[in-house]
Amino acid sequence: MALADLTDPNAVRRAIAEFDERGRDAFLDEYGFHPARDYFVVVDGKRYDSKAIAGVAHLYERGALLTAGEFSGGDSTVATRLEKLGFEVTRPASLPDWSIDELMLALDLYLRTRGVVSYSPTVKVVTDLSSELRSLRIFSDNVRANPRFRNPSGVALKLHNFSSIDPEHAGRGMGHGGAGDRRVWEDWAHRAEELAQAVALIRARGETDEAPEDTGEEEEYEAPEGRILFREHRRYERDRKLVAKKKAAVHKKTGRLACEVCDFESSEAYGVEGVIDVHHVVPLHKIGESVTTMADLALVCPTCHRVMHKHRPIISPAQLRAQRFGA
Ligand SMILES: [Zn+2]
Ligand SMILES: [Zn+2]
Structure with a gap:
């Protein structure tokens, strides 16, 4: 039988x-x-x-x-x-790896509760974070509909991973945790206040943002501040009105549209005008604190822009210029 x-x-x-x-x-x-x-x-x-x-x-x-x-x-x-x-x-859909944003929320909770709470799947802070992660619009509705997506056991496990990375708990944990966990730990554990600020923004934006579409920008989602804040950053940089206003202001003042880092100017170099990006210089964790002004925007060539975004956290045009040409 x-x-x-x-x-x-x-x-x-x-x-x-x-x-x-x-x-x-x-x-x-x-x-x-x-x-x-x-x-x-x-x-x-x-x-x-x-x-x-x-x-x-x-x-x-x-x-x-x-x-x-x-x-x-x-x-x-x-x-x-x-x-x-x-x-x-039907077969179970595979769950996506934790995004940076989600890891930031988990790390923020960890830093606020370590040593006080034991992370089991039934503890309230764990179930709360689980339902919050299930509601944030970081992944598509389809992914989030999977009952196993960020369930309390998964969240508890993640918090344990952080405790095993945490040097203050050295010897207690096994040092497990993926590359993403370590990276977020290195990026944020030493600046808990900024993390709290970023997390508040992720919460606010993640509730109201539209569900993500596939933009083919996975690589750039590697931003240390995660998808949601990066999306917000991009929103400013792609705001046509803001961009036109910034370019007009700079052109009026200097007569050129040159990169603030390396001075590349596309019409001088190639006879093609206006190949220049606008970068939003406000640190991602402070996005949304105030209305964007012209001073919050910088003209940078596409290469310098990319390089700034490769840094963790993103560096300013002045910092990149100092790196390249000395202070
Ligand atoms: Zn940018
Ligand atoms: Zn440049």
């Missing part, structure tokens, strides 16, 4: 009909199956717990129930079997 003996799609259909007739809870109860989390047979848009359906279908085809304990393979083996019989089965 095994899953492989299930070969008749009609037996599966009969199990599904019985499920419909009894209702989910009664059906699972009757045959002793736990509710499925990820694997469901989908028929006419309705979802059926795949293991229970396979077990009961086995009863219809072979005269004996395949009980929950009698499945040799896991959920995905059941899914494969049902797919072979022509059914559609």
Whole structure:
């Protein structure tokens, strides 16, 4: 008696009909199956717990129930079997790695609660952060709909990772944690106040921002301040009115549109006018504190702009100029 003996799609259909007739809870109860989390047979848009359906279908085809304990393979083996019989089965979507923004929120919580709270999945600060991460618009609605996405266990684990990186807890942890965890630790752990500021902004923007679309800018999302604040930074730099105003002001004053770092001027170099970026110089964690003025914007050539953004945290045109030409 095994899953492989299930070969008749009609037996599966009969199990599904019985499920419909009894209702989910009664059906699972009757045959002793736990509710499925990820694997469901989908028929006419309705979802059926795949293991229970396979077990009961086995009863219809072979005269004996395949009980929950009698499945040799896991959920995905059941899914494969049902797919072979022509059914559609959902599989768990893979979860994205933690974004910088999310790690910043977790680190902020960690720094405020370390040594005071033990991070278990049932502790309130953990469940609170979990529901907050599930609501922030860092990832698409689709990703966030996955019940396992940033669930309390995942959040608790992340907080433990930070405690294992934390030198103040050295010896207690195992030094686990991914590259992203370490990076955010290095970038922010020593400036908790700025982190708190950035986190407040991420919260405010992450609730109101539109769900992200794929802009093909993954590489630039590597900004140490994360996606949400980087998006905000870009919003200023792409504001056509602001950009035109800045360029006009600089041109009026200097007669050129030169890079504030390296003095590159595209019309002088190539006879092509206006190949220049506008960079928003306000530190990302302070974005939104005040209305942007012309002084908050700098003209930089695309190369210098990129290089500034490669620094953690982003450096100013003056800092990059000092780096290149000396102070
Ligand atoms: Zn910029
Ligand atoms: Zn330049």
